[in-house]
Amino acid sequence: MPALPENRIHNWLDCRAFMAADYYSRSGRRPVIEFVMNPVVRFLVLLRIAEWLLNIGAPFIVRAPLMFWFRRLSMRCGFSISLNVFGPGIALPHYGPLMVHQDACIGRNCRIHIGTVIAGSAVIMDPAEVPEFDAPIIGDNVYIGPGVKMSGPLRIASDCAIGANSVVTHSFNRPGVMISGFPAKIVGLQGSQDMLVRGCDFVPALRATESIIDDLQAAG
Template structure:
């Protein structure tokens, strides 16, 4: 399926609630760690730095990754950050709930990813799943 849709996403890289906005090229390094409820767009590359291929990004929960974003190296991205389209992220951002953009990326405002990410893990809870199973069709 990944070949047909243009994805190169190894298993167990993303936490639950991943939202792929539309098909297109998405390449993610196998050593990347990404939290829950991430929204990612096409033409995105998340990879290791050239100095050490084992040091890949660590990305928090509820992060919005805009189309064409490049995130690489031993960087950390805090929770609820929005990464603008075509941004190049090559340093860490530890402040939660901000928006970053540019080449190289820098903080542009305090809006963050609120309203841009669907928190699927909160919508689909275990009790709701049990109720759906027990309810007759």
């Protein structure tokens, strides 16, 4: 996958900006109390610090204690989420079963609910025929309802909302629509505008970033 500056933490300032965007996307209140009382908040903080240490090339002996804590918290929350998958401003409203493929690429301000599976291709392929992107690429400001399932090299445009228990089997390149059903189809023109908080809008360092989908298209 091409290096995506928006979707990666390169330094401590980036790490702080990502954590701030996550904080505003979730609630924007009582950060210390929520960190102590809510394991999901601790998970997100550890996720960003782990991404920072990995991306700056910190030695494994430095990362190991934090990664041990992160993995234990992942199992406690029921999350299977790899590093460097989500852009800034992620909101995880609940703990519970949630799986995101390590090759998935998700933009800013994603709100994703319990029971969601974002997987790679469900078929065995010849290594020479594996596409460059073998997992979903999801744009900015996308709402993903409970129980959504999607897999393979499909794309979801920015500002879309995916209804609960939908099964997404192909790409949706039209931004700002409502997607629902099995298999999923466009059921409305009301996207995610009123369904999530755009945490990146509250962080000056992230306001001017470009869409992750635009970056991917430019990369070919």
